[in-house]
Each structure stands twice: as structure tokens, then as C-alpha cells.
Amino acid sequence: MAKVTILGATGNVGMFAAHAISEIPHVSEMLLVGRPGRENFLAGCCRDLSDSFAARGNDVHLSYSTGLFDAKGSDIVICAAGVPRRPGQDRNDLAFENAKIVADAAATIGRSSPDTILFLVTNPVDVMTAVALKYSGLQPRQVFGLGTHLDSMRLKSLIAHYFRVHVSEVHTRIIGEHGNSMVPLWSATTIGGIQISNLPTFSGLPKQEMIETVRTSGEAIIRDKGATVYGPGEAIATLVRTILGNENRILTVSSYIRSEIHGIGDVCIGVPARINREGVFPVPIRIEEDEVAGFRESVEKIRNLTDEVMERLEADLKPLK
Numbered sequence: 001m002a003k004v005t006i007l008g009a010t011g012n013v014g015m016f017a018a019h020a021i022s023e024i025p026h027v028s029e030m031l032l033v034g035r036p037g038r039e040n041f042l043a044g045c046c047r048d049l050s051d052s053f054a055a056r057g058n059d060v061h062l063s064y065s066t067g068l069f070d071a072k073g074s075d076i077v078i079c080a081a082g083v084p085r086r087p088g089q090d091r092n093d094l095a096f097e098n099a100k101i102v103a104d105a106a107a108t109i110g111r112s113s114p115d116t117i118l119f120l121v122t123n124p125v126d127v128m129t130a131v132a133l134k135y136s137g138l139q140p141r142q143v144f145g146l147g148t149h150l151d152s153m154r155l156k157s158l159i160a161h162y163f164r165v166h167v168s169e170v171h172t173r174i175i176g177e178h179g180n181s182m183v184p185l186w187s188a189t190t191i192g193g194i195q196i197s198n199l200p201t202f203s204g205l206p207k208q209e210m211i212e213t214v215r216t217s218g219e220a221i222i223r224d225k226g227a228t229v230y231g232p233g234e235a236i237a238t239l240v241r242t243i244l245g246n247e248n249r250i251l252t253v254s255s256y257i258r259s260e261i262h263g264i265g266d267v268c269i270g271v272p273a274r275i276n277r278e279g280v281f282p283v284p285i286r287i288e289e290d291e292v293a294g295f296r297e298s299v300e301k302i303r304n305l306t307d308e309v310m311e312r313l314e315a316d317l318k319p320l321k
């Protein structure tokens with residue numbers, strides 16, 4: 001049985017993720033963490049969720065706190081704390097503001113829960129994964145981000161709809177940045193186990209249009225309803241289930257890579273990884289030349305932004321002389 005802690009639990013994503021995670025059979029304890037001043041809201045969330053447990057008949061011990069040290073003993077800590085983008089903003093515009101929040105939280109979690117798995121949702125998620133890895137002092141296998149898992153699910157759904165097949169028949173991946181430079185892997189896309197390019201209808205597939213839809217999906221949802229909630233919430237729950245169930249599924253998450261993809265590495269970015277109770281393990285793969293080129297570009301973009309954020313963080317944390 002396992003303890004799961006959610007940071008940013010009063011937010012749109014944190015709250016729905018808590019509901020989705022509470023359905024996972026391995027979860028026996030859940031801690032909702034919010035900022036000081038949000039005690040009443042957190043208490044209300046706990047009462048509301050408890051009612052849903054009663055209706056559903058599950059038994060999760062639920063509590064809340066405004067202190068990160070209470071996360072001690074967690075099997076997984078999910079960080080969804082931080083500012084979301086507003087219409088017209090890029091996720092990368094949030095980098096420095098959220099990096100300060102994540103660095104602070106990661107340092108405390110690393111000290112109080114050295115055996116935990118730290119799962120980043122806060123955007124820009126690839127940079128936040130690198131910040132959390134550095135400031136927590138945890139091992140690379142213990143720190144990962146939602147990465148391009150949600151993007152991969154969005155593409156999977158579009159492909160299933162186009163070919164009129166059940167989503168479970170489609171396997172596809174998007175790697176790289178959870179952002180504009182994301183790279184679809186058509187070479188790793190199958191329908192009913194058949195390589196997609198071997199289907200006679202493949203040439204008519206509106207690939208560019210589909211990828212553009214995925215790229216702009218978060219932005220469009222935020223413009224229409226203020227926040228993306230159900231997609232990320234369910235994606236987060238899938239990853240929690242995969243870890244706690246020791247499932248060894250291969251999902252596309254933001255993870256520290258050494259050189260697993262065509263020798264490219266030393267960065268946190270979305271890649272296929274085997275995921276189990278021990279954490280996240282990037283899978284070495286070979287992909288098509290144009291995919292490698294796209295991935296290289298995406299890595300350079302994220303590496304530059306990560307370096308810039310790390311420098312600013314260090315300057316910010318330097319004591320005044």
C-alpha cells in the first residue's frame with residue numbers, strides 16, 4: 001500500500017488528479033499540500049473527496065497540510081504547484097517563476113523523503129524536471145515529468161478517430177519538448193500492430209494538421225475554459241498506477257537522458273521510458289533521420305532554457321554581500 005502526496009492540491013490539476021488517483025487500488029494514503037492560508041479550502045477538498053470515496057466504496061486515508069515536511073514517507077510526490085499560462089503565453093514564459101517554486105519544494109522533498117519518486121507536472125515541465133533533479137539531490141530514476149505523455153495521448157486519440165479504431169489499437173509517441181518543438185515518431189506508430197506507413201490510407205493522413213492540433217491543444221483548452229484538467233489529471237493517474245503497480249509500461253515522460261537516443265543526452269526531456277516501482281528508465285531507441293534532427297533541435301532548445309534558468313536560480317539564491 002502506498003502514500004501519495006500532491007503539491008498544488010488546491011489547483012485545477014492537483015484537485016482533479018487527487019480524485020483520479022484515489023481510484024487506484026494501491027493507494028492507501030493521500031496527502032494534499034497547499035499554501036499557508038489555504039487551510040479552509042484544503043479541508044473542504046478533503047471533505048468533498050471523502051464523500052466521493054464513500055459513494056464509491058473505497059478507503060483512502062486522506063489528510064492535508066501546508067507544510068512540505070508532512071510528505072515524509074511518501075512513495076510518490078506529485079508537484080503541480082506553480083503558475084499556469086494565460087491565453088497568449090507560452091509555457092516557457094513561466095520558467096523562472098515556477099523554477100523558484102520547484103527548486104524550493106524539491107530541496108525539502110529530497111531531504112525529507114530520500115526514497116520517494118518525485119513527479120513534476122508544473123510547466124515548462126522539461127525544465128522543471130531538471131530543476132527538481134538538481135535541487136532534490138535524488139537519483140535520475142526517481143525524478144521525472146509528465147513530459148510528452150499527454151501529447152502522445154492527444155495524437156493517439158486523433159489517429160484512432162481518423163482510422164475509426166479503438167484507441168487501444170493505436171500505439172504512438174511524441175518525444176522532445178512538451179511544447180512547440182515536440183517531435184512525432186511516425187516510425188514508432190502502429191495500428192493493430194501494423195506499422196502505420198504500411199496502411200494504404202497512410203499517404204492521405206493529415207499528419208501536419210494532426211500535429212498542429214496536438215501542439216495547440218493546451219492553448220485552445222485554456223482559451224476556451226481556463227485550464228486543462230481532465231487530460232492531465234488522467235495522465236497523471238496512469239503514471240501513478242504504472243509506478244505503484246510495478247507495471248513496467250513504456251510511456252513517454254520527461255526524464256534525464258545520458259545518450260539513449262542516437263547519442264544525444266545530458267538533458268531532461270520527453271522520451272520513452274520503462275516505468276516501475278523503482279522509478280523511470282529511458283529506453284535506448286533508433287529513429288528515422290528526420291526524427292533525430294527534430295529531436296536534436298528540441299533538445300538544444302530545452303538545454304538552453306534549462307541552462308538559463310539554472311543560472312538565474314543560482315544568482316537568485318546567492319547570499320547578498
Ligand SMILES: NC(=O)c1ccc[n+]([C@@H]2O[C@H](COP(=O)([O-])OP(=O)(O)OC[C@H]3O[C@@H](n4cnc5c(N)ncnc54)[C@H](O)[C@@H]3O)[C@@H](O)[C@H]2O)c1
Pocket residue numbers: 007008009010011012013014034035080081082083084085094098101120121122123124125146147150178227228232
Ligand atoms: N505538464 C502538463 O502536461 C501540464 C498539464 C496541465 C497543467 N500543467 C501545469 O501545472 C501547473 C498547475 O496548473 P493548474 O491549472 O492547476 O494551475 P492553478 O492556478 O489552478 O493551480 C496552481 C497551484 O499551484 C499553487 N501555487 C501557485 N503559486 C505557488 C507558490 N508560489 N508556492 C506554492 N504553491 C503555489 C496554487 O496554490 C495552486 O494549488 C501549471 O504550471 C500548469 O502549466 C502542466
Ligand SMILES: O=C(O)C[C@H](O)C(=O)O
Pocket residue numbers: 085091123150217218219222228231232
Ligand atoms: O498547455 C498548457 O499550458 C497546459 C498543459 O501543458 C497542457 O498541455 O494541457
